[in-house]
Amino acid sequence: MEKFTRITSVAAPLPEADIDTDIIFPARFLLLLDKAGLGKHLFFERRYRPDGTRTDFALNQPAFEGAKILVADANFGSGSSREQAVWALADFGIKCVIAPSFGEIFYNNCFKNGVLPIVVSGARHDEVMAAARSGGELTIDLEAETIRLPNGPEFGFEIDPYRRRALLLGLDEIGSILADDADDIARFEARQRVESPWLQLDDGRLDRLFPQDEEHTR
Amino acid sequence: MAARTLYEKVWDEHLVKTYDDGSSLLYIDRHLVQEVSSPQAFAGLDAEDRKLRRPAAHVAVADHAVPTRMRHLPLPEGLARAQVSRLEANCEKHRINYIGMRDDRHGIVHVIGPELGFTLPGATLVCGDSHTSTHGAFGAIAFGIGASECECVFATQALRQRRQKTMRVALSGTLRPGVAVKDIILGLIARIGTNGAVGHAVEYAGPGIATLSMEARMTLCNMSIEAGARVGMVAPDDVTFAYLKGRPLAPAGADWDRAVAHWKTLPTDGGAVFDREVELDIGALSPQVSWGTNPGETAAIDGQVPDPALEADPVKRAKMERSLRYMGLAPGVAFKDIAIDRVFIGSCTNGRIEDLRSAAAVVAGRQIAAGVEGIVVPGSATVRLTAEAEGLDRIFRAAGFEWRESGCSMCVAMNDDRLSPGQRCASTSNRNFEGRQGQGGRTHLMSPAMAAAAAVTGRLTDVRDIVGNNGAAA
Numbered sequence: 001m002e003k004f005t006r007i008t009s010v011a012a013p014l015p016e017a018d019i020d021t022d023i024i025f026p027a028r029f030l031l032l033l034d035k036a037g038l039g040k041h042l043f044f045e046r047r048y049r050p051d052g053t054r055t056d057f058a059l060n061q062p063a064f065e066g067a068k069i070l071v072a073d074a075n076f077g078s079g080s081s082r083e084q085a086v087w088a089l090a091d092f093g094i095k096c097v098i099a100p101s102f103g104e105i106f107y108n109n110c111f112k113n114g115v116l117p118i119v120v121s122g123a124r125h126d127e128v129m130a131a132a133r134s135g136g137e138l139t140i141d142l143e144a145e146t147i148r149l150p151n152g153p154e155f156g157f158e159i160d161p162y163r164r165r166a167l168l169l170g171l172d173e174i175g176s177i178l179a180d181d182a183d184d185i186a187r188f189e190a191r192q193r194v195e196s197p198w199l200q201l202d203d204g205r206l207d208r209l210f211p212q213d214e215e216h217t218r
Numbered sequence: 219m220a221a222r223t224l225y226e227k228v229w230d231e232h233l234v235k236t237y238d239d240g241s242s243l244l245y246i247d248r249h250l251v252q253e254v255s256s257p258q259a260f261a262g263l264d265a266e267d268r269k270l271r272r273p274a275a276h277v278a279v280a281d282h283a284v285p286t287r288m289r290h291l292p293l294p295e296g297l298a299r300a301q302v303s304r305l306e307a308n309c310e311k312h313r314i315n316y317i318g319m320r321d322d323r324h325g326i327v328h329v330i331g332p333e334l335g336f337t338l339p340g341a342t343l344v345c346g347d348s349h350t351s352t353h354g355a356f357g358a359i360a361f362g363i364g365a366s367e368c369e370c371v372f373a374t375q376a377l378r379q380r381r382q383k384t385m386r387v388a389l390s391g392t393l394r395p396g397v398a399v400k401d402i403i404l405g406l407i408a409r410i411g412t413n414g415a416v417g418h419a420v421e422y423a424g425p426g427i428a429t430l431s432m433e434a435r436m437t438l439c440n441m442s443i444e445a446g447a448r449v450g451m452v453a454p455d456d457v458t459f460a461y462l463k464g465r466p467l468a469p470a471g472a473d474w475d476r477a478v479a480h481w482k483t484l485p486t487d488g489g490a491v492f493d494r495e496v497e498l499d500i501g502a503l504s505p506q507v508s509w510g511t512n513p514g515e516t517a518a519i520d521g522q523v524p525d526p527a528l529e530a531d532p533v534k535r536a537k538m539e540r541s542l543r544y545m546g547l548a549p550g551v552a553f554k555d556i557a558i559d560r561v562f563i564g565s566c567t568n569g570r571i572e573d574l575r576s577a578a579a580v581v582a583g584r585q586i587a588a589g590v591e592g593i594v595v596p597g598s599a600t601v602r603l604t605a606e607a608e609g610l611d612r613i614f615r616a617a618g619f620e621w622r623e624s625g626c627s628m629c630v631a632m633n634d635d636r637l638s639p640g641q642r643c644a645s646t647s648n649r650n651f652e653g654r655q656g657q658g659g660r661t662h663l664m665s666p667a668m669a670a671a672a673a674v675t676g677r678l679t680d681v682r683d684i685v686g687n688n689g690a691a692a
């Protein structure tokens with residue numbers, strides 16, 4: 001995963017609550033099989049009119065061209081688990097989303113893709129939104145856990161220490177579980193096989209249920 | 219040991235280890251795999267040359283992209299076929315059991331997991347799909363994950379997680395005739411909001427729960443995510459055990475007895491403390507209908523479209539204005555005066571046999587209103603075959619509905635079942651988001667009986683006005 005340390009960029013303002021993952025990445029593009037290249041479908045219905053012309057949506061405006069930061073409102077990324085929403089943001093160049101609250105699965109998915117979601121609420125959020133609207137540059141420093149606004153003020157934000165470290169190092173979480181925890185997992189499975197054998201299906205029940213023949217096929 | 223909640227007990231039983239920072243490695247017993255969230259997960263696995271840790275922990279099915287018509291024919295050339303073929307190839311390569319779209323056990327992941335007995339009390343179950351919360355109806359910790367986490371489960375059978383806060387929703391009272399469990403969950407979301415339960419594992423409890431069937435409990439847990447909660451649960455009881463007994467993957471013989479004895483220890487201990495408590499008198503509820511573009515924008519059918527001008531909070535007001543513009547609705551219009559074009563009965567929320575029965579009871583002997591199109595999409599082939607054995611398909615067809623094959627269909631509009639721009643739909647699904655049922659489509663969420671009533675009159679309708687207050691359609 002790509003590392004995240006510090007970014008400086010204009011921030012696109014999206015002052016609207018409840019931007020769900022269907023708005024971020026409409027379902028019909030979910031048929032695509034790859035992670036790469038999804039940025040062109042990002043916010044599709046907001047960025048294009050039915051006739052294909054571009055709207056004045058923030059990410060279409062020259063002032064926010066190349067924005068790496070999105071300042072959104074409450075409950076951003078609610079709805080479905082589609083990681084395509086984050087892949088599309090990342091592919092478009094967005095590295096950081098600031099909002100008062102997030103959909104939980106979306107929030108988790110961000111960290112798997114080098115995108116930093118930051119929770120900022122109340123008057124602070126108003127300030128950040130105003131700064132974004134002004135078209136000035138914000139600096140996000142993950143090492144220092146700070147957001148610096150264009151006209152100078154700087155304030156801290158909070159983030160889970162493990163997730164912070166994972167982003168800073170571009171950590172391969174699966175790799176580290178395999179390297180460090182495989183024995184613990186094996187011990188757990190051995191114990192479960194004794195204590196709750198019904199939870200494991202390794203006895204071939206599944207294979208007998210789904211023989212690859214025509215019995216259950218019309 | 220201190221008194222614990224159901225969620226805490228199942229969590230503790232799946233704890234592989236606790237890290238220094240307090241987060242945990244949680245063991246995952248079961249994984250349902252579908253075509254939309256898996257291709258990139260398999261690709262990631264292959265890129266690192268990693269193997270599946272335990273192929274028998276996964277079952278795969280294609281439900282989102284498959285057509286609900288002409289299923290005997292090969293899928294037409296195109297993206298959907300590529301996606302389904304990719305799933306088949308990945309399952310073959312990684313030795314995952316795959317249920318084909320012509321198999322008589324095909325269906326939406328969240329409908330077939332329980333039908334197969336793959337979903338069990340006290341288990342941890344995940345799927346790259348937010349409505350995985352459905353399976354919590356059995357007393358499992360079940361939650362939706364992204365594709366990266368699917369990849370992690372493939373490779374390690376575990377996920378690094380933090381334990382969530384707990385929230386109890388206590389249901390009291392008895393539903394009035396014509397009011398369904400869908401109205402409970404819509405009414406709850408309207409009250410606490412679409413982010414009202416973020417960060418919490420919800421347990422539905424209270425005297426109202428014991429009377430609910432497994433199908434009803436699944437509808438309830440299914441839409442927990444619409445309140446922001448990844449996890450919704452109901453404690454296992456005799457209703458749960460009766461549903462599971464004899465299911466193909468449920469334990470049998472001595473294992474069954476041991477399992478049941480254990481499952482009986484799972485319900486929340488008296489005196490266990492929840493981080494948050496909410497009470498809902500379900501006896502006070504009327505049938506609900508959504509008017510906006512998120513499930514929290516919902517009200518009782520006897521009301522009218524709300525007026526944004528009366529909303530003090532500017533962010534909420536702007537959201538309401540946008541919702542009404544998208545939905546093509548003016549403040550003050552009575553819900554019952556809103557005409558509809560389409561009706562969709564199906565989805566993992568309301569595509570089960572009881573849902574079809576309650577819709578059929580309203581439709582029986584009646585006709586869909588002129589100009590309205592309706593489809594019924596059973597949540598699984600098992601549901602479809604059961605309904606056909608009961609003659610429900612004939613009732614729907616006689617009324618003018620199309621009777622389809624199992625899948626997600628117009629819940630997510632990834633196949634050909636979709637609204638045209640501006641079309642208005644009475645839908646039993648779970649999300650009324652902009653574009654959810656097709657670009658520019660307008661969704662009103664409601665119960666199956668309410669959708670059936672709307673089909674008959676051609677507008678949003680209180681089902682009690684159609685069938686009388688005798689409970690025939692409850």
Ligand code: SF4
Pocket residue numbers: 281282326327328347349565566567625626629630647648
């Ligand atoms: S029926 Fe709808 S909500 Fe359920 S799994 Fe399918 S697309 Fe998702």
